[in-house]
Amino acid sequence: MPELPEVETTRRRIEPLLLGQRISALRHDSAKYLATDEARGRTIGAVSRRGKYLLLRLDAPKTLPLELILHLGMTGHFRLEPTPHTRLVIELEGAPALYFHDPRRFGKVVVVRQGDYALFPTLRHMGPEPLSDDFDQSEFVWRASQAGAVKPWLLSQKPVAGLGNIYVDEALWLTRLHPQQTRLNADEARKLHGAIREVLSQAVARGGSSLGSGVGNYRQHDGTQGGYTAEHHVYGKAGQLCGRCATPIVRTVVAQRGTHLCPECQVLRVNEVQSI
DNA sequence: AATTTCTCCTGTATGC
DNA sequence: TGCATACAGGAGAAAT
Numbered sequence: 001m002p003e004l005p006e007v008e009t010t011r012r013r014i015e016p017l018l019l020g021q022r023i024s025a026l027r028h029d030s031a032k033y034l035a036t037d038e039a040r041g042r043t044i045g046a047v048s049r050r051g052k053y054l055l056l057r058l059d060a061p062k063t064l065p066l067e068l069i070l071h072l073g074m075t076g077h078f079r080l081e082p083t084p085h086t087r088l089v090i091e092l093e094g095a096p097a098l099y100f101h102d103p104r105r106f107g108k109v110v111v112v113r114q115g116d117y118a119l120f121p122t123l124r125h126m127g128p129e130p131l132s133d134d135f136d137q138s139e140f141v142w143r144a145s146q147a148g149a150v151k152p153w154l155l156s157q158k159p160v161a162g163l164g165n166i167y168v169d170e171a172l173w174l175t176r177l178h179p180q181q182t183r184l185n186a187d188e189a190r191k192l193h194g195a196i197r198e199v200l201s202q203a204v205a206r207g208g209s210s211l212g213s214g215v216g217n218y219r220q221h222d223g224t225q226g227g228y229t230a231e232h233h234v235y236g237k238a239g240q241l242c243g244r245c246a247t248p249i250v251r252t253v254v255a256q257r258g259t260h261l262c263p264e265c266q267v268l269r270v271n272e273v274q275s276i
Numbered sequence: 277a278a279t280t281t282c283t284c285c286t287g288t289a290t291g292c
Numbered sequence: 293t294g295c296a297t298a299c300a301g302g303a304g305a306a307a308t
Contacts, residue, residue, distance in 0.1 A: 001301060052302075074285085074301055085286095104285045106302065122303060148279070155302085165301065256281075257301065 002072040004162025005203035015047040027089040035111040051161035067114040073106025078221040127160045144189035151179035152255040166235045171195040173234045178268040179254045203228040234260035
């Protein structure tokens with residue numbers, strides 16, 4: 001599932017194909033892809049990322065920039081050739097077209113005025129980028145002390161941007177926190193802050209994770225797969241032994257998501273009851 | 277208001 | 293062998 005490391009890897013790989021190119025057309029087959037006609041004739045001035053969203057700045061002389069917002073969803077990735085699951089074609093005047101392939105159709109593409117995220121509440125309320133200086137430890141510690149169950153809290157994108165099911169499970173294992181732990185103490189939150197940065201930076205360095213061989217398999221336009229899958233400690237490891245204590249890893253469901261944890265290392269701590 | 281549940285979508289795996 | 297069903301999950305809406 002494309003999370004921050006996969007989206008960042010995609011951004012880096014498609015940037016040289018798109019930057020400075022002029023769009024001749026955005027062809028698509030879905031009513032979900034809004035205002036794409038407005039991109040015609042514009043030049044791609046920046047290829048950036050916010051959380052799990054790709055953002056292309058679309059420039060034109062004497063007008064304010066537009067922005068193409070693209071979310072890879074569950075199965076979206078780019079190809080250099082059309083497929084039966086091509087949902088969007090980015091046609092360029094002076095370069096080969098890029099094909100957005102998305103079998104499960106969870107991806108989204110919208111062209112908006114730059115910074116107008118009214119259609120994307122998750123983007124509008126998104127927390128700091130985890131690998132930037134904006135990810136302030138003391139603020140994270142404070143917010144974590146007030147939060148409900150830590151896994152759904154992290155998945156909301158509000159405390160920090162870009163985490164999904166894989167990297168939440170990995171960061172919680174590293175921190176020895178149970179996914180349903182509430183109201184983290186300062187020590188737990190500081191460790192989690194560090195673990196999030198550690199897991200995501202390592203995953204970016206290895207080009208993200210690629211799971212399975214089926215429809216959800218994530219790859220780059222040139223077929224490159226992520227190398228971080230081999231570094232997973234819990235995700236997809238049910239029944240295998242914990243790397244720290246050799247207890248078998250367990251798969252459960254938390255917040256409607258498959259959740260992987262070590263039942264020995266990650267024990268739910270009962271919060272102290274405030275006396276009246 | 278915050279948290280939980282439901283929905284979208286389709287290829288693959290499982291079960292009878 | 294073949295058909296039916298369950299499953300994967302990010303994000304937004306709906307429900308509680």
